Amino acid sequence: MAENNDTGSDTKRVLMKGNEAVGEAAIKAGCLCYFAYPITPQTETPEYLAKRMEQENLIFLQAESEVAAINMVFGASAAGARVMTSSSSPGISLKQEGISYIAGGELPCVIINVVRGGPGLGNIEAAQADYFQSTRGGGHGDYRCIVLAPNSVQECYDMVMNAFDLADFYRVPVIIQSDGIIGQLVEPFDMHPYKPMFEKLPPKTWALTGCAGRKPNVVRTLYLNPANGLEMHNRKLEERYKKIHSELRWSETYNCDDADIIVIAYGATSRIAKSAIKKHNTNGVKVGLFRLKTLWPWPDVELVEIAKKNKDVKFLVIEMSMGQMLEDVQLSLMDVVPKKDILFYGMGGGWNPTPDGVYEKISEIINK
Amino acid sequence: MSDKEINILIAGFGGQGVILVGNVLAYSCIDAGKNVCAMASYGAEVRGGTAKALISISDYEIDSPIIERPNLAIIMNAPSFIKYIDTILPGSPVIINSSMIDMDKAPKSKHDIVKVDATNFAIRMGNIKVANIVMLGAMIKKTGILEPQSVTNGMKRAFYKGKKGLYYINESAFKAGYDMIA
Amino acid sequence: MNIIKTQPKSITTDSTKYCPGCGHGIILRLIGEVVDELGIRERMILTAPVGCAVVLYDYIFCDVVECAHGRAPAVGTAIKRVHPDKFVLIYQGDGDLAAIGMAEIIHAANRGENMSVIFVNNATYGMTGGQMAPTTLIGQKTTTSPSGRTVKGMGKPIRVCELLATLEETKYLERTSINSVRNINKTKAAIRKVFQNQLNGIGFSMVEVLSMCPVGWKVPPIEAVQFIEEQMLNYFPLGVYKDTE
Structure with missing residues (x-):
């Protein structure tokens, strides 16, 4: 446009x-x-x-x-x-x-x-x-x-x-x-102009630029020796993923303090949900939003904290799918929230939920 | 209408400048310091010939980008009127292009219908393409959702890259549409 | 004692994992000689294919990227665009280039990417143990055409030089063989030509080398050489298919 x-x-x-x-x-x-x-x-x-x-x-x-x-x-x-x-x-x-x-x-x-x-x-x-x-x-x-x-x-x-x-x-x-x-x-x-996240990034010493004045660089995707090759490579990657998980979990909350129901969503659905949540809030219903900004790493620590703070809170996962992120919510909360308190509202086939639809779904949960 | 979210539907044939009106409105909102969010039909939907834009305008944060029930509409042709009229909240102002929609034949509705002979007027102005801006002028006068100055500023930005002459004929079209409404 | 020839400096090993009688080792040596003669080792970025040449980075002393099967021309395209002053060598086998990677080579050639391609045609999948390749001859028995390749249902072997010659942006295409000393020398000259073309900014240049795979073909090395002479040369005539200079 x-x-x-x-x-x-x-x-x-x-x-x-x-x-x-x-x-x-x-x-x-x-x-x-x-x-x-x-x-x-x-x-x-x-x-x-x-x-x-x-x-x-x-x-x-x-x-x-x-x-x-x-x-x-x-x-x-x-x-x-x-x-x-x-x-x-x-x-x-x-x-x-x-x-x-x-x-x-x-x-x-x-x-x-x-x-x-x-x-x-x-x-x-x-x-x-x-x-x-x-x-x-x-x-x-x-x-x-x-x-x-x-x-x-x-x-x-x-x-x-x-x-x-x-x-x-x-x-x-x-x-x-x-x-x-x-x-x-x-x-x-x-x-705005580009704002770097880090003061300094590691130099790309591994890049292929021709090996003038240095040992050749190899961008390797094959490790034929399983014991000290691929196994070590996978362990190294696993360490990196753990580090990323510990450093990079982005989420935001909206009205989650003492909420009775917390909606979990990301992307377009998080905004559709927020419209419905605001409408409930004006009616005095305590509904909050937990919005993910990173889907991996998943902000599990943050969600568990909220679940521990809000006694008897129910979670409503909203997705434009038949229930995929739902599994991560269940995994994250399995020690702190009974599975029956994690509810799902979703639709596949490229159809999107509407603010009214989400509003009614929340009303249903309240009236149960 | 100024304190709540205004959800506008603009619909017509491809080529009637439906998306352009959406752009002008969005730029006008930037000028007026209002929040705005717009979605246009895309892909296979527009290949069939009809175009649709949905625009939310608000003084507050706009959450849902999905508009279920528009509360204001500009409709440029008869097929769009038939297709979309029932999605618009009853009682809402609906600005229709009476050059291309015969209200005697159109389905009855509970809306505040405003007839604007936009296409015929645009032809008389010498450029059929400005019918959309005539409609926009009428809509702004009817609803007062934006100051006319914001809209002309928005048009300057929307036509920023085009020929200068395009802006001037559109400015005239806007004023003409504006003055058509009492 | 006069030393007439030594191992090329750009070759890092005196032994490879290639099977006895395999043609890859000869081609490797020719590359090493030409790289040394042109003095381009430190400017060179090599794309290794999937297939027997997958471990090329162990043999050639230069920057190497190990590509997915058939994708080297796409990978090389990007490297050359990022570093137009560097020398990009694409090394591919027949399964890699003419089967799974046919789209990538055709489009890289059609865009006229200024790259040098060495296409090793040994009429079989060597690494996986001698399956039918797009260049397998009619009647040739492989583990996946146990009764011999037939035209019906399997089609005819693809002649890559002839195919690419139809694309106007290809600049140099030659088919050579390494079945004899004479042909090995001609192959070296062709490799030199396709390398020099890139250095001179001429454009897409490729040499297709008919090569032996005795293990894949399940014959002794000497019969593998004869197979090229008696069978492959008939279907894959040697020669220059495109030279726009």
Whole structure:
């Protein structure tokens, strides 16, 4: 939709689609290369970047396939560049092989998934049914990707910048889990300059730049010796994932103090839920919201704390899926909350819940 | 209407500038310091020819980007009127393009229908494409949701990249639409 | 004593894991010689394929990335775009390039990526133990075509040089063989040509090398050489298929 190239102060209030803000943030964060393949509802990102990267003399390439695109990401990252790709669910499935190699090769990159309905070709409406795929690695082997879940155009912009920093800092792929609503949403946002998350990032001494004056670098994805090869590699990755879990759990709460019901949601559904929660709050009903900003690592510690504070609280998980994050909620709370107090409201097929629907669901729980 | 969320539906044929009106409104809201959130139809939905934009405007934080029941609408053609009229809250102002919607043949509704002969007027102005902005002018006058100055500022930003002449004809179209409403 | 030839400096090993009679070792040595002669080792970034050449990083003393099966041309495309001043070498086998990675090689060639490709055609999947490849000859028995490849149901072997020659952005395409000293020398000249083309900014250049796989073919090494002479050369004629200079 709209774009604005207003010049002036450092921070501009501009109007963009979520999918476009993602592209602009990448450029501001120093993304050198972008490789992708068109698919609804994310195509505004390649369209935006085709234009902007040409203006900025950066590397834009429309790949012959999703598979080629992610392998170009693999190559550019191995070469030491900041690199991004974007797609939507069926395309992300195709990319899984490459994501596994990127994770195995300990390479940083940013992957945008504007989730749509599935399985199969599904449809082009917003969905959250790729939760398992994103948070469990997605491809073959034992690995994880950091998964950030924006719920506004501002967060699309901010989180992409964070994603590049996190990817470089931890040397893991970072997924931005958007959806057909957040990607298509047009909102004004503060287009501020790039704000690095870390004072200093580790230098990319491992990058392939030609071995002049140093020993050759090898970006390795094969470890034929199981005992001191792959086993050690997997242990090293596991240590890193533990570190990420201890350092990076992002969530936010809204009216959770002494709430009787706490809604758990992320992305577009968190905003739909908030509308319903506010309506209940004005009627004096104590309902709160626990919103996830990282889907992996999952903010389990934070949720358990809330569960311990709020006696007899009931949880309502809302997803645009038939119940995927629900399992993480159950796992997180299994020692502190009876399973019957964790309720679910979701819909698949690319259909989204409405504020009224959520409002009624909450009323149902109260009146029981 | 100023203290609660205004949820606007804009619908018409592809090419009638439905998305553009949404953009102008969004820029106008930035100018007016209001919160705004817009969604347009996309993908296969727009390939069929109809276009739809939904815009929420509020002085407060806008939570749900999903609009269930719009409480204000601009409808540019008859198929959109038939398709969407029942989704709009009864009693809400609905600005219709009477050049392309024959209200005698249209289904009866419990809305505050405002007829604007926008397409015919735009043709007389010399550019059929500004019918959407004529409608916008009428809507702003009817509802007072934004100051006209904010909308002209918004138009300046929306047409920022285009030819300067585009802004001026749209500004005239906006004023004309505005003045059509008593 | 005069030393006439030594192991190329860019080769790190005097023994490989390749089977006796395998052609990869010969091609490796030729690469090493050309890299030394052109003095490009420190500028070189090599993409290793999936297949027998997967452990190339153990043999060549340069920066290496280990790619997914068939994806090296996509990986190399990105590396070359990030480092246009570096030398990018794509090394692929026939399953890697002509089966699972056909889309990647065609599109890299079609974009005219300024890369050098060495395509080793031994008419079988060596690493996995001698299965049918897209280049397996008609009648050739493999573990997955035990009665011999038939046109019906399996199609004919793909001639990659001829296929890529139809794409206008390919700049140099040659098929060579390593079945004789004479052909080995010609192969070295071809490798030198495709390397030099990249250094000169000419564009996409590839040499297809017909190579022996005695273990995969289940014949003694000497018969493997004869198989190339008597069978493969008939179907895969040697020669330059494209030279736009």
